[in-house]
Each structure stands twice: as structure tokens, then as C-alpha cells.
Amino acid sequence: xxxxxxxxxxxxxxxxxxxxxxxxxxxxxxxxxxxxxxxxxxxxxxxxxxxxxxxxxxxxxxxxxxxxxxxxxxxxxxxxxxxxxxxxxxxxxxxxxxxxxxxxxxxxxxxxx
Numbered sequence: 001x002x003x004x005x006x007x008x009x010x011x012x013x014x015x016x017x018x019x020x021x022x023x024x025x026x027x028x029x030x031x032x033x034x035x036x037x038x039x040x041x042x043x044x045x046x047x048x049x050x051x052x053x054x055x056x057x058x059x060x061x062x063x064x065x066x067x068x069x070x071x072x073x074x075x076x077x078x079x080x081x082x083x084x085x086x087x088x089x090x091x092x093x094x095x096x097x098x099x100x101x102x103x104x105x106x107x108x109x110x111x112x113x
Contacts, residue, residue: 015109018109019105019106019109020060022105022106022108022109023060023101023102023105024057024059024060025105025108026101026104026105026108027057027060027062027101028055028057028062030062030094030097030098030101031055031056031057031062031063031064032055033094033097034055034064034090034091034093034094035053035054035055035064035090037089037090037093037094038053038064038066038086038087038090039053041085041086041089041090042066042074042086043074043084043086048068049066049068049070049071049074052066052067052068052071053065053066054066054067064087064090064091065087066087074086075087075088
């Protein structure tokens with residue numbers, strides 16, 4: 001049996017791309033969960049803040065936030081209003097999922113031929 005370096009490099013490059021894709025998919029799954037938890041925790045008056053909570057995946061980076069101009073005031077409070085956090089607790093609730101993300105992505109690609 002003869003294995004050439006080019007074959008190994010080609011397979012390695014393919015697995016690397018598969019791992020990157022699996023990481024992105026897992027990241028999207030976890031970010032979606034953080035968004036859902038934040039929507040459960042956010043205080044609702046008019047529903048506008050709730051409706052602006054989002055998650056976005058850009059490469060291997062996830063962003064979860066709220067687009068309402070007053071989102072930070074609710075999360076962190078002001079001198080006249082107590083904080084009512086919803087994003088940080090949502091992130092904390094999914095910290096374990098974030099830690100497991102690389103392993104889950106690796107398991108996903110290791111099952112494929």
C-alpha cells in the first residue's frame with residue numbers, strides 16, 4: 001500500500017474545511033439557544049426590546065445582542081433604574097454548550113467518511 005503526501009494533504013484540507021463548517025453549524029446552534037434564552041428572560045413592556053434580540057454568525061464568530069437603542073440601559077441599568085439583565089444570564093446559561101462546541105464539531109466530522 002502506498003500513500004502519497006498529496007493524498008494525505010488533500011484529505012487533511014478537506015477535513016479542515018469540514019471541521020470549520022461543523023464549528024460554524026454548532027456555533028449557530030448555541031447562539032440560537034442564547035437568543036431564545038435571552039428572549040425568555042428579557043422584561044417585556046411593549047415587546048419592542050424582545051423583538052430586536054438577534055444572533056448573527058460571521059465566519060467563526062457569533063454575535064448575540066439587541067438592536068433597541070435602550071437595550072444597554074435595561075441590561076446594565078442607569079443611575080435611576082436598576083439593571084434587569086437578560087443577555088449575560090442567557091450567556092451564562094449556555095456556557096457549558098460553548099465549552100463543548102469544539103468537541104461536538106469534531107465528533108460530527110469524525111463520523112463522516
